[in-house]
Amino acid sequence: MSSSPAASPELHHTLKRVFGFDDFRGGQQAVVERVVGGRSTAAIFATGAGKSLCYQLPALHLPHLTLVVSPLLALMQDQLAFLERHGVAAATIDSTLTRDEVREVMQRARSGELKILMVSVERLRNERFRRFLEQVAISLLVIDEAHCISEWGHNFRPDYLRLPDYQREFGIPQALLLTATATPAVIRDMQERFAIASDDVVTTGFYRRNLELLVEPVAGDERPDALARWLAPRQPPGAEEPTIIYVTLQQTAETLARRLTQQGLRVRAYHAGLDGETRDALQQQFMSGEVPCIVATIAFGMGIDKRDIRNVVHFDLPKSIENYSQEIGRAGRDGAPSRCLVLAGRDALGVLENFVYGDTPEPEGIRQVLEAIRQAGQSETRQWPVVLNTLSRESNIRPLPLKTLLVQLEMRGLITPQLAYLAEYRLQYLIDPGELIARFEGERARFVALLVEEIPVARRWGTVDFERLYRAGQQAGIDASRARVISALEYFQQQGWLLLEGKRLTDVFEVQAPDFDIEARTAALSEHFQAKERAEIERLNAMVALLESEYCLTRRLTEYFGDDYFARADTADRCGHCSVCHGRVARLPAPAPRPALTPADFDHLARPFIERHREQFATAPGVMRITRFLCGLSMPIFTPLKARQLTGFARLEQYPYGDVYRWVARQSAEHD
Structure with missing residues (x-):
């Protein structure tokens, strides 16, 4: 782990005055000083080790906006609430905001009032948002869950691969990458993509002395009763230990929660199938202790900073070692002893493998996409407009692997992204259109009059036809290009003169090499996806191998992430607080035999x-x-x-x- 001398008085003053902390935790000071010093940095911190402070504090010392890209709304909302409690000018732009609220956030950013703005990576593809960013000076790009940029990581997000290009496009001088689950290979990938020097990679290590790692082999049909027996002494009425039980499927969450409730335990189910209001209520009840035990799919826990979680149980196998590390990292953040139990069997492997196989496109689908590219390449402009959901239906490739395919096509030089725009806009006037025209003079008044005339309003809303406007502008000798029309309408919205809505995000690519061998490219891309498939299956096998390890689970876990704690320690090569060190080596029971298919x-x-x-x-x-x-x-x-x-x-x-x-x-x- 990199180290630093004593923090500068200014940084320490901000740490105490704004955040209320007397001193930095391990690794934080090294990251903060690098960022304030203008260096792109990667912070590889264990879950719960305080990654967020590494951008929150520097943001108060940097001259311009800090832009934070985060993969989950829950993460952003939790961090926003923390910043608001500490008086830091921060905001998010996300799907929960009204148009007026989005407009207010943008105005605060333009004026320099806002220090931190949090968005999803998908927001950066939005044409209007990108125009907004061009108007704002940005000091720092922060990428949360940065392992998502690696195609060979455990949670690859294709849009993350575009982040280095966005950094250059918006002239952001430095980046800060944050993650808790990066293997050495993924760290190298992060460094390469963002030009981060080895000295600017700061790690805290993965060893958690207070976590007891337990693996108990249990056959599938016996698992609910085994869990109930294990939980009962840890859930005495009135003194229940905060506990998260992870399952793979929504249905399992519901049935297991009911079964445990019938045995007298206070348990609730949490999963993506519940409405947002119910999920929010359950999260608050868990935080307050009103609901001590949650049976949840893996979405639960992201963005939750509950420091006294005493038990994390995996009722089903984790998806990977990275997922396992991230999920058990939610236990014992207060440093007190906590237990992480896997009730393990091989019966759930099939379900996890199915998730992997479901993301591999059919060769026919890949071929269909390539044919569309070649056809677009024959046009004069060589432009290929893509509406993701439409192409997904036409090619029979699910949206996430389709995004991965598009990124691969970029990396192989077949297409280059040009722009992204909303294909459809509609507006509603908040003032009389005649009054809108009267606010301008000369050519601008004529341009606004053209807009009013050529955007007919049915009832309350009018739909913008850019081609119609452009032709009418040509006839009248007025510049009515798409860019000018959108700029004008956005300005009118900023002034409160109309409401503007956009939908059908369209990515436009330029075809670089229209003459290619479709069959050869189809074969190569199919092999790429099959290689990813094999890698994901191997990731599952590595998870099983960890659980069946014959030597210290904790040591094996830390070594997987490149942490040489045990090699450096003067103590024995075992932690003393895992099931193997307790003398219990797990052998996962095979699933019950299934009837032969006929x-x-x-x-x-x-x-x-x-x-x-x-x-x-x-x-x-x-x-x-x-x-x-x-x-x-x-x-x-x-x-x-x-x-x-x-x-x-x-x-x-x-x-x-x-x-x-x-x-x-x-x-x-x-x-x-």
């Missing part, structure tokens, strides 16, 4: 889907598509097919995907 099963489960597919598309589905139908993996094409209404949908979701694929391939070959 030709009759194929006729009953798959045949109706095949026939419906033939009726609607005049072709039979391929092996991959049939397998995904039987395993319950969503595909855009299943919506028009109404596939979920068929008997066979998801009927084999408990079978390993590979076994189902091979069975479908055999049955399909025999029926051809």
